[in-house]
Amino acid sequence: MNANVQTTAGRALPLTRAGLPWAAPGLAALALGAVTVSPDAYLHASVARMLPLALLAVSVAIVTGHAGLPTLGQVAPYAAGAYTTARLAFAGVTLAPAHLLAAALAGAVTAGLLGAVLVRHRGTVVLMLSLAVAELTAITAGQWRAVSGGTDGLAGIPATYLLPGMPPLVADRPVLLYTATITIAATTAAMLLLRRWRMLLTATRDNEGRARASGHPVNAYLLAVHTGAGAVAGVAGALLIHTHRWITPADVGFSTAALALLAVVIGGTRSLPGAAIGALIVLGVRDVVAAPWPGHAPLLLGSAFVVAVYLLPGGLAAIPQRVSAAVGRVRQSARHTPRPAERTPT
Amino acid sequence: TSSAPRADTIRIGLLVSLTGTYTTVGQDMQRGFRLYLDTHDKKLGGRTVDLVVADEGDGPATAVPAAQKLLERDRVVAVTGLVGGATVDKVQTLTTQRRIPLLGANARPAFGPVAGKPRDLAYTWHTSYNSDEPGIAIAEHVKAQVGDGAVYAIGPNYQGGWDELRGFTDTFTKLGGRLANPDGKTLFTPFPATENFLPYLNKAAESEPKAVYTFYAGGASVAFVKQYRQSDLRSVPLYAAGFLTEGPVLSAQGAAATGIRNVLNYSPTLANAANQDFVAAWSAAGHPGQPTTYAMASYDAAAVLDRALSAVDGQVTGEKLNAAIGQVGRVVSPRGDWQFHPREHRPVQRWYLREVKPDGPVLSNMVVQDLTTLPAN
Amino acid sequence: MSTASRVDAVDCVPSQRSHEDTDRAHSTGLVVTGLRHAYRELTVLDLDAFTIAPADRHAIIGPNGAGKSTLLNLLAGTVRPTTGRITYNGQVITRRRAGWRARAGIGRTFQHPTVYPGLTVLDCVRMGGYHHRRNPEHTPEQWLDLVGLAGYAQQLAGELAHGHRRMLDLAVALAGQPRVLLLDEPAAGLTDTETTRLLDILTGLPGWMAMVLVEHDMAVVTALADWITVLHHGRRVTDGPADLVRADPTVRALYLGAPETAHAAHR
Amino acid sequence: MLRIGELTVGYEPDAPVLHTVSMALPPNGVHAIVGPNGAGKTTLLHTIAGHLRPTTGYVMLDGHDITGIRTVRAARAGIALAPQGRRLWSSLTVRDHLTMTRPGAATAQEQGCGWGVDDLLEVFPALAARLHHRADQLSGGEQQMLTLARALRLAPRLLLCDEPTEGLAPTVADRIRAVLTDLPRHGVTVLVTLPQTRAATGLAHTVHVLTAGRLSDPVDPTTEHTEDLIRRHLGLTTDTEPPPRTERTTVRACHRPPTHGWHPPSQTPTPIVTRKGDQS
Amino acid sequence: MDAYLMQTVDGIAYGLLLAIAAAGLTLAFGAGGVLNLAHGTLIAAGGYVAAATSTGTWGSLTVAVLAATAAGAAGGGLLAVATAPLTGRGHLDQALLTFGVALIGADLLTTVYGPDTLRPRLPAALETTITVGGHRYPTDRLAVLAAAVLVAVGGYVLLHRTRAGRLIRATVDDRQMVAGIGINPRAVDAAVLIASGALAGLAGALSTPILGVGPGTADTTLLLSLIIVVCGGLGSVPGAVAAALAVGLVQTLAVVTTPALAPYLLVGAMAVMLLARRAPQPGGVRG
Numbered sequence A: 001m002n003a004n005v006q007t008t009a010g011r012a013l014p015l016t017r018a019g020l021p022w023a024a025p026g027l028a029a030l031a032l033g034a035v036t037v038s039p040d041a042y043l044h045a046s047v048a049r050m051l052p053l054a055l056l057a058v059s060v061a062i063v064t065g066h067a068g069l070p071t072l073g074q075v076a077p078y079a080a081g082a083y084t085t086a087r088l089a090f091a092g093v094t095l096a097p098a099h100l101l102a103a104a105l106a107g108a109v110t111a112g113l114l115g116a117v118l119v120r121h122r123g124t125v126v127l128m129l130s131l132a133v134a135e136l137t138a139i140t141a142g143q144w145r146a147v148s149g150g151t152d153g154l155a156g157i158p159a160t161y162l163l164p165g166m167p168p169l170v171a172d173r174p175v176l177l178y179t180a181t182i183t184i185a186a187t188t189a190a191m192l193l194l195r196r197w198r199m200l201l202t203a204t205r206d207n208e209g210r211a212r213a214s215g216h217p218v219n220a221y222l223l224a225v226h227t228g229a230g231a232v233a234g235v236a237g238a239l240l241i242h243t244h245r246w247i248t249p250a251d252v253g254f255s256t257a258a259l260a261l262l263a264v265v266i267g268g269t270r271s272l273p274g275a276a277i278g279a280l281i282v283l284g285v286r287d288v289v290a291a292p293w294p295g296h297a298p299l300l301l302g303s304a305f306v307v308a309v310y311l312l313p314g315g316l317a318a319i320p321q322r323v324s325a326a327v328g329r330v331r332q333s334a335r336h337t338p339r340p341a342e343r344t345p346t
Numbered sequence B: 001t002s003s004a005p006r007a008d009t010i011r012i013g014l015l016v017s018l019t020g021t022y023t024t025v026g027q028d029m030q031r032g033f034r035l036y037l038d039t040h041d042k043k044l045g046g047r048t049v050d051l052v053v054a055d056e057g058d059g060p061a062t063a064v065p066a067a068q069k070l071l072e073r074d075r076v077v078a079v080t081g082l083v084g085g086a087t088v089d090k091v092q093t094l095t096t097q098r099r100i101p102l103l104g105a106n107a108r109p110a111f112g113p114v115a116g117k118p119r120d121l122a123y124t125w126h127t128s129y130n131s132d133e134p135g136i137a138i139a140e141h142v143k144a145q146v147g148d149g150a151v152y153a154i155g156p157n158y159q160g161g162w163d164e165l166r167g168f169t170d171t172f173t174k175l176g177g178r179l180a181n182p183d184g185k186t187l188f189t190p191f192p193a194t195e196n197f198l199p200y201l202n203k204a205a206e207s208e209p210k211a212v213y214t215f216y217a218g219g220a221s222v223a224f225v226k227q228y229r230q231s232d233l234r235s236v237p238l239y240a241a242g243f244l245t246e247g248p249v250l251s252a253q254g255a256a257a258t259g260i261r262n263v264l265n266y267s268p269t270l271a272n273a274a275n276q277d278f279v280a281a282w283s284a285a286g287h288p289g290q291p292t293t294y295a296m297a298s299y300d301a302a303a304v305l306d307r308a309l310s311a312v313d314g315q316v317t318g319e320k321l322n323a324a325i326g327q328v329g330r331v332v333s334p335r336g337d338w339q340f341h342p343r344e345h346r347p348v349q350r351w352y353l354r355e356v357k358p359d360g361p362v363l364s365n366m367v368v369q370d371l372t373t374l375p376a377n
Numbered sequence C: 001m002s003t004a005s006r007v008d009a010v011d012c013v014p015s016q017r018s019h020e021d022t023d024r025a026h027s028t029g030l031v032v033t034g035l036r037h038a039y040r041e042l043t044v045l046d047l048d049a050f051t052i053a054p055a056d057r058h059a060i061i062g063p064n065g066a067g068k069s070t071l072l073n074l075l076a077g078t079v080r081p082t083t084g085r086i087t088y089n090g091q092v093i094t095r096r097r098a099g100w101r102a103r104a105g106i107g108r109t110f111q112h113p114t115v116y117p118g119l120t121v122l123d124c125v126r127m128g129g130y131h132h133r134r135n136p137e138h139t140p141e142q143w144l145d146l147v148g149l150a151g152y153a154q155q156l157a158g159e160l161a162h163g164h165r166r167m168l169d170l171a172v173a174l175a176g177q178p179r180v181l182l183l184d185e186p187a188a189g190l191t192d193t194e195t196t197r198l199l200d201i202l203t204g205l206p207g208w209m210a211m212v213l214v215e216h217d218m219a220v221v222t223a224l225a226d227w228i229t230v231l232h233h234g235r236r237v238t239d240g241p242a243d244l245v246r247a248d249p250t251v252r253a254l255y256l257g258a259p260e261t262a263h264a265a266h267r
Numbered sequence D: 001m002l003r004i005g006e007l008t009v010g011y012e013p014d015a016p017v018l019h020t021v022s023m024a025l026p027p028n029g030v031h032a033i034v035g036p037n038g039a040g041k042t043t044l045l046h047t048i049a050g051h052l053r054p055t056t057g058y059v060m061l062d063g064h065d066i067t068g069i070r071t072v073r074a075a076r077a078g079i080a081l082a083p084q085g086r087r088l089w090s091s092l093t094v095r096d097h098l099t100m101t102r103p104g105a106a107t108a109q110e111q112g113c114g115w116g117v118d119d120l121l122e123v124f125p126a127l128a129a130r131l132h133h134r135a136d137q138l139s140g141g142e143q144q145m146l147t148l149a150r151a152l153r154l155a156p157r158l159l160l161c162d163e164p165t166e167g168l169a170p171t172v173a174d175r176i177r178a179v180l181t182d183l184p185r186h187g188v189t190v191l192v193t194l195p196q197t198r199a200a201t202g203l204a205h206t207v208h209v210l211t212a213g214r215l216s217d218p219v220d221p222t223t224e225h226t227e228d229l230i231r232r233h234l235g236l237t238t239d240t241e242p243p244p245r246t247e248r249t250t251v252r253a254c255h256r257p258p259t260h261g262w263h264p265p266s267q268t269p270t271p272i273v274t275r276k277g278d279q280s
Numbered sequence E: 001m002d003a004y005l006m007q008t009v010d011g012i013a014y015g016l017l018l019a020i021a022a023a024g025l026t027l028a029f030g031a032g033g034v035l036n037l038a039h040g041t042l043i044a045a046g047g048y049v050a051a052a053t054s055t056g057t058w059g060s061l062t063v064a065v066l067a068a069t070a071a072g073a074a075g076g077g078l079l080a081v082a083t084a085p086l087t088g089r090g091h092l093d094q095a096l097l098t099f100g101v102a103l104i105g106a107d108l109l110t111t112v113y114g115p116d117t118l119r120p121r122l123p124a125a126l127e128t129t130i131t132v133g134g135h136r137y138p139t140d141r142l143a144v145l146a147a148a149v150l151v152a153v154g155g156y157v158l159l160h161r162t163r164a165g166r167l168i169r170a171t172v173d174d175r176q177m178v179a180g181i182g183i184n185p186r187a188v189d190a191a192v193l194i195a196s197g198a199l200a201g202l203a204g205a206l207s208t209p210i211l212g213v214g215p216g217t218a219d220t221t222l223l224l225s226l227i228i229v230v231c232g233g234l235g236s237v238p239g240a241v242a243a244a245l246a247v248g249l250v251q252t253l254a255v256v257t258t259p260a261l262a263p264y265l266l267v268g269a270m271a272v273m274l275l276a277r278r279a280p281q282p283g284g285v286r287g
Ligand SMILES: Nc1ncnc2c1ncn2[C@@H]1O[C@H](COP(=O)(O)OP(=O)(O)OP(=O)(O)O)[C@@H](O)[C@H]1O
Pocket: A001, C158, C159, C160, C161, C162, C163, C164, C189, D011, D012, D017, D035, D036, D037, D038, D039, D040, D041, D042, D043, D044, D084, D195
């Protein structure tokens, strides 16, 4: 059997295959750089404001795409990170590294505890359990007034400092630079870690029974990934406080979770940069593109979702592959003459 | 729209909910503001107004980006509207930072400290009221009505509900009133999830209250009123913050709402001339039903801006406009004349006791009596 | 559930195995006692005692639905028994999960192999040996070579033909370096040549490895097994050395049918 | 009955699995395809049943061009497939499978007979005992029986069976062979893939050999040297030759008990987890 | 005790009201495998249509119910067309599409009917209360209770007792083999969505007289329906009814007995219901 011929042919070009996962973060970094350089303060503030959700979407993509557990529950570690940061800031701890560390820890612990329950389930049950998690997070945030300030939330959270002695991070451009750096760094770190785990997680998603029969502690893998994603979500929560300096329970509730999950689908479930860009698209449509038509943001957002489903099967992440496949088809038809249309029914 | 406005044109941002739970309120506020413009030649203080409307949505998550766009892209000289308390709380820091007056026309939250310092309210004004004022205003009347009897307090479980109910219960108990609630604490129902109030109401009936006090708004108020009349409480007098029966919800409630006594700073049946003009203009503009307190407060916000802008010379800036707002003095309003409280930057105004009665073919909140003027200086 | 041909009445026939074999199994093999598995009221397996000692080549045969796969699932930890006890190397493992047992050396193949459709064939084998010390004598490539899939190393496992998947499943199981290998119909759907290759692979495995073989192809069973257990309705009908069992009239009536019909000429 | 011409089929654009395959099946017979694993047997049956579209070539049923028609129409035209790998509806019971599938109207009339649920249960008594079990609760062999029963229930004119006896006990396999042999008398043409040459020659009127996507001319199994002929077809074109005997020693050699990691159990019970880095 | 009896009756009535709301989703998502997040929007559409049609007479009520059902079916048909190209692309893509459709639909509904909360007018006989065991109880809820029983029985027969019901589930399990027995799986998909849309429209007409219909209706009903369908075990009518009753009782009995926990009760109960189900023994049991 000419198996070798069969396997190499017809696949994505080798260049896109190897370079693809890194092209996206590179491009994203470039785009963000361009935004930072531009003089438009509104642009700076808008993009900075979107990045926490982008990082949350990355965390959702890790759980949904890589662990195979569709989740709305990552808002819980997000909330843990955000409120930890807020409380630290109110308590006088204003150093960004301390915030990030504490938030990551809080997120990981929260996700670890939730994961212990969630990873025993699969599919729709996970989705609904995590929906319960999202709702409970928002409700708890609303009721626990001492921490969250009630349903109206907290405002006027002290600004953070990158290092002692530096000016506070309040101006739009530095905030954007800082947030973008953290977002890209966290995404890249997650991608690197996941690359090492790719085989294990694919196996777990594809055929859990076989994986267990080969000695793989499947639930432990999933718990580890869930916890790690929780740390990312915690960092995203810290960024939320750093960019907004306010928070309401609704920001850590179902609607945020749903937006993050939809961003992940737009990005192409397993692609972390895709998820982040998906989040930027979603928020961009809702907050920027729709602004001239007040009251019709849902209409535009809905249309964007519909268009994304039809035009981007497989999400943003699949675009390079589809392009290279199209190129392949063109080449193919150039080489072969089209097959004869007539069949000879004798 | 980012080009600089001409000298005789000024740009004003109207941030209201056009999507989500509070769309009705937001729409009314927009109608109110535009009504003032339309009846005043589309000019405020002699300047043509370029009104930029932005959607507040369901809360700060959508409202803050919209506010930021108003401030940074459209460079408005004032922001008005704002339906939700949480939104005001967050947007206020943005406007203050940029020295642009924020002239809220609906919710006014408690404004917690910023970074440990008390909130700077120099640039923050409201043409509405504090959320606890309706309850404060009606407490004495209810006490007089129930005598020694107990009152059952029930409301939605969120900041607005907490404030509204606290205003009533604190004042009521200070006056020696007794709550019928088992532990003396107001019953708060999950918000916005509750649509079936019957269990709560039937439960409340067990404590045999002399009256019930409540605050709900929007869709929940329709369900509440309808189910109140189906519950074991049906013949117990119902007192409420006026939002329960304000605006289009009243027609959805239908006959079930008749007889509800409620408190508000406005009624379309008020007999003053400003109100008669206002109501007439409202109908003339083709808007359905009668104007609401939301529309009225937004109408007044336009009126305040009108007076303030006429006092500003030359190029309008946020600072100049803010200073002028502080000087507007008496505002002639459909609710009766009022003026800003010098420190609190909100109206010192009269509150009315209203009752839902048939007014010709439709139901209306008819004024029964004046209650009190708040805030007391 | 009552037809004349049924042997429901037959209770679990005691095992014929010698005491030495059983003792060996107690210290270093798998021992099953009083194992019963039921789905709701339907008992699908009921074995009083069943032992696998190192170096055993133990075949399990029986009609469809006899409970053979269920027995393998129970041994591998994929399902939990309703009652009963399983020990391995003298240690009770009844409550241990499948992953733990696999790491402890109980490997298996599946009756309906799918392996990992999204991984390449080579990666599938890598995943099989993931929990084991890398051994230069047994690289994944060598395992693939052994089962004859070296040419497909970079193809996705989901795109393999059915017979190839079965061989890949075996390679994955072997990569786990088991001490007890549970094989569920490894020859089903294989061609003559592949069956020969399979037999070569299995007979070539280290002698100390215990093997439990579920198979309907009697040629394979005869070539490999030195002990056969016959199951029916979850109970042991008989067991014994291969040739004795094959000659057993009950087994013929129940399972094998007349030897001539098996491959009788057409017409 | 069925004519296939110059069929080229593949899963990816430039890597066909079947190369210009042609064959003609006379009606009312049992026809077998044998070939090594991965030769493309399943691919061929799926193409006939409309699950796959060929890149070139044609498929004709009773003189009608059915190339690339959709599965629904193929089924309505009287083609039933008993696929490899069961493909049952896991949430339905055995009874549901049988009652839901109904004889295609046209074929049932023509044939004047179909398989009733009771007939099928008589052929597969094991299913009768499992009528109310869901398909995913059946044993492997029971699933295989149900796959066949479902295809038969459709009363097809052309029955495609992909390795129908896989995983079946010898007695049941015999019964199925008997059923298949009997089908032509009811006007059904059977195309069956079988991995084993002997099984095919015992069953079919004609045998085709498929190797590496190329189909041989039909072989008549009644002639004397059939099996040799088939062997030759297989042997001539396969590159996966039966391994020469010498290979066996290499296999052995590669399985010396390893020195570490995979060591033979000693008589004394050892800690059993052999995780990476457990012993050092 | 007597009071709790009343609350229990109300819990059952409210639960059955929710069961009606969830009926369409039970069919589409539970049985048909289409995660239809536009379900709530279809219910709202039915509600608006009913509110606009009914004038308080029996005749207009009948027309309203029929019109709402037809509107829902039309919406379902639209969804069927929209989701047809997505077969085989998984739940998340369906979720994205139907969520988009839901957002668009909600915008259109508020544009057409305005943002106010509307309530269909009922005939006077249904607006009153009747006395049950010394307590008064609203007639409209009893009427809905009766309608719910009809819908549930009908749904049970359709899904669990007819060939159509089996076809729906078979199509989810393996569409190609459904085609292989001569039935077009796309037709099955379309029929499922149209029927589910009709049920949603009907639910809108039946529930809005009690709860009203406004911009928030779609989200609230979608959430409750999802909870009921998933807790009920996806596609089982008795399961869905049981889950609906459980939710109904939680929302009536539990919230008044432990008001402090009221905000947590609904989702908490859902989580408990899901966790109480034995965690599935994941794949591979079938060797
Ligand atoms: N979905 C697929 N994508 C790509 N290649 C495939 C796919 N399915 C099968 N193939 C390839 O096509 C070839 C023929 O496969 P097919 O399943 O038709 O073989 P077969 O003759 O039926 O083998 P077996 O006897 O093992 O069932 C194999 O090389 C296989 O790898």
